[in-house]
Amino acid sequence: MYTCSDLKKGLKLMIDGEPHVIAGFDFTKPGKGQALYKCKLRNMITGALFDRTYRSGENFEPAPLEERDMQYLYQDETGYVFMDNKTYEQISLREETLGDDRYFLVDNMEVKILMFGELGIGITLPNFVTLRVTMAEPWVKGDTAAGNNKPATVETGYNLQVPSFVEEGILIQIDTRTGEYVTRVKE
Incomplete structure (x- = not known):
């Protein structure tokens, strides 16, 4: 109490x-x-x-809350499906429950799900996630009026600002707590 x-x-x-x-x-x-x-x-x-x-x-x-280690499997019409690593049972979380965290989910990612009974009410992601850039505007040499950053979109649909040298198709690391670019990742 x-x-x-x-x-x-x-x-x-x-x-x-x-x-x-x-x-x-x-x-x-x-x-x-x-x-x-x-x-x-x-x-x-x-x-x-x-x-x-x-x-x-x-x-x-x-509040009788419990945090369980789970693995992200896939998204379907019911929501985002996760599997408990110990019992192998699956639960589905709605898009509203995940909020912007849904943009950082990658297949087979290990996450922690906050449970209230059998209801998933929150998620804790790893601090960093690696995603591929699917769209980035080309940088024009000498264009310094806009600063050194430009908009880009990653494979999950998330939009963020990246340095001018980032191009389509490369892997970048994103901080899931802030949603900001961290570094390029070599393949």
């Missing part, structure tokens, strides 16, 4: 039977009366964001 003094940003707890994460937190101690804990909470299933204020002395139940 958590108490109000345990509340902080990033803490995962159960509210109204669903897991929530504290997205923002503010502590107020008025001159008279109990301390107030103002929390901005995000529902981990629906993504809904709302505010709630608690008084000191209230208790909270920790």
Whole structure:
């Protein structure tokens, strides 16, 4: 059990039977009366964001979440399919659950899926992924007005800024946390 003094940003707890994460937190101690804990909470299933204020002395139940090692298999009409590395059972995550992380998924990639019971509610990708550039505008020598970066698209459909020397067909490494170009990869 958590108490109000345990509340902080990033803490995962159960509210109204669903897991929530504290997205923002503010502590107020008025001159008279109990301390107030103002929390901005995000529902981990629906993504809904709302505010709630608690008084000191209230208790909270920790969210029963589990992180499982899984392997990305493929995408179909139900969503993105992953296989548990231990039990070999498969689960499907919706595009809304993955958000922009879907652009960094490569077949057979090892990921961690955050589970609430049997429902997948989040994903943790490796820090770096290697993808092939499928479209990059040619760089015109002497064109320095636009800077040294140009737009490019990788095999998964993700668009990003890359250095001017990056051409179509080469492999590049992308930081999945920021979505930015890191380096060229030799084949």
